[in-house]
Amino acid sequence: MTNNPNQSLPRRNFLRGQFLDSLKSEKVSRQGYEPIRPPWANLANFLEKCTACDNCIQACETSIIVKGAGGYPEVDFSKGECTFCEKCVQSCEADVFRAVSEEAWSHKIEIQDSCLLKQGTECRSCGDSCEMRVIRFRPSLGGIAQMTLNLESCNGCGACLSVCPTSAIKISRSNNTGK
Numbered sequence: 246m247t248n249n250p251n252q253s254l255p256r257r258n259f260l261r262g263q264f265l266d267s268l269k270s271e272k273v274s275r276q277g278y279e280p281i282r283p284p285w286a287n288l289a290n291f292l293e294k295c296t297a298c299d300n301c302i303q304a305c306e307t308s309i310i311v312k313g314a315g316g317y318p319e320v321d322f323s324k325g326e327c328t329f330c331e332k333c334v335q336s337c338e339a340d341v342f343r344a345v346s347e348e349a350w351s352h353k354i355e356i357q358d359s360c361l362l363k364q365g366t367e368c369r370s371c372g373d374s375c376e377m378r379v380i381r382f383r384p385s386l387g388g389i390a391q392m393t394l395n396l397e398s399c400n401g402c403g404a405c406l407s408v409c410p411t412s413a414i415k416i417s418r419s420n421n422t423g424k
Contacts, residue, residue, distance in 0.1 A: 280319035281416065283310050283333045284349035284401075285342045292317065294341045301333035309403070322403030322416075326374075329402070350401035352418045354379070354394075360413035362392050371405035371414060380405060 282291055283301050297316035307328055313319035320327070329349060334342045361368035367389045372380040379399045382390035405414050 279418070280313050280317075281322075281350070281352065283318055283320060283342075284327055284329060285331075285334055285345055285347065287341055287343050291341050294339050296339050298338065300336040300338065304332040304336035306330050306332060320403070322406040325407060326404035327402045329400070348400075352401045352416045353396045353399045354401075354405060355415045355417035356392065356394070357413040357415060359411045360392075360409075361411055362389060363413075365389065368410065370408045370410060374404045374408045376402070376404065 282288060283305075287294075292315075295317055297312075297318070299312065299318070301318050302310045302312060307325040309320050309322060309324045309327060310318050310333060311321045311324070318333075327349070331345050334345055356363075369382055369390070372382055372392070377398045377400055379395050381393045381395070383393055385391050401416075403416075406416075
């Protein structure tokens, strides 16, 4: 899997003309073409074992788990953030989740050049919504605050995605396909 969503465009979407940036949905622009499955989903056999019963969709307290392609659940961070309540795991009758003691996701955030701070405009929306304090701002004498990221602390909750006024925060996936 690649960090650049333009390089992992499924053939079906390519034939539909979605290779043009102007045709991308906001969700695809932020999260890429590959769906993000619910937290703790065992991606190695998720599609084989998931029955698409919608139990996890109904149990999600923030309604970020939605019915995706093929009826399988996927996460849509434009609707909010994950609170890691574990209700999706508890509601599942199939064996598609890993232990909740493990890391929920392996994805992290990535700040794009369209960030207002990078354009010279003060904005702290993402930092204000980040409970894990991954995104912090260091005051700068005579200028705007400078952003610092502590990606080791990022739990992938998505709280910063929907609050960014310029959609400058994107999901960066790791190459670990087991998580």
